[in-house]
Amino acid sequence: MRVTVRLFARLRDLAGTGELVRDVPEPATVRTVWASLAADIPGLAQYEQTMSVAVNAEYARMAAAVHDGDEVAFLPPVSGG
Amino acid sequence: MVQVAVTSEPLDPASLGRELNAGSAGDGAVATFTGLVRAHNQGRQVRFLEYEAYEPLAIKALKRIVSEVEAAWPDARLGIHHRIGRLEIGDASVVIVAVSAHRAAAFAACRYAIERVKQIVPIWKREHFEGGEVWLEGATADPEDQDARQAAYRTACA
Structure with missing residues (x-):
């Protein structure tokens, strides 16, 4: 199945893009998508303990299921205001 | 009225205050917080900031903060506008307005909201300073x- 990955701020810089399409085997969770991404992109893994994740623009947990066509976002610590 | 917004346009605290006040039944207090881009940060001379947001989730998070405020201070009305894109020193990055019958709730709601913005809204700033840049x-x-x-x-009620 295929998901759209969104990356922001420093994660986007590390990946060199803010949006990419990823094929992952079913059944998949956010963690599956992250593991696949972190294996390919140096520097991402350091964010595993501090980032937040979202599925289809709702905050989610690493164990949340993802389905074909979902948008999975990885968010470094926020700094608005 | 647009109670929450993420926008690349300049912010206008007075206009948000007027909109929140429109049709109010004679409330007695308006507290406004405006966050500005500082010239110095952690010993660095800041040139400008660049903000980015995960907009659909940022809007939901801002609406969540409004709901939390309405639950904690039932007579308060809240508006939050956050700017994104390139901001120069002195530009307003965020405006929060809280309207209430009395000052205590207006101040508290306003302070609570900015603390929550910094905790849960998916917005990031990249600081461009003399000699480099950093997220x-x-x-x-x-x-x-x-x-x-x-x-x-x-913090809000201290």
Whole structure:
């Protein structure tokens, strides 16, 4: 199945893009998508303990299921205001 | 009225205050917080900031903060506008307006809201300073974290 990955701020810089399409085997969770991404992109893994994740623009947990066509976002610590 | 917004346009605290006040039944207090781009940060001379947002989730997070405020201070009305894109020194990055019958709730709601913005809204700033640039990273966003929410509430009511 295929998901759209969104990356922001420093994660986007590390990946060199803010949006990419990823094929992952079913059944998949956010963690599956992250593991696949972190294996390919140096520097991402350091964010595993501090980032937040979202599925289809709702905050989610690493164990949340993802389905074909979902948008999975990885968010470094926020700094608005 | 647009109670929450993420926009690349300049912010207007007075206009948000007027909109929140329109049709009010004679409330007695308006508290406004305006966050500005500082010239100095952690010993660095800041040139400008660049903000980015995960907009659909940022809007939901801002609406969540409005709901939390309405639950904690039932007579308060809140508006939050956050700017994104390139901001120069002195530009307003965020405007929060709280309207209430009395000053205590207006001040508290306003303070609570900015603390929560910094905790749970997916917005980031990249600081361009003399000699380099860096993404600033603050809180790990988790709206369900009750400790963070309580900390914001205690700060607001201190």
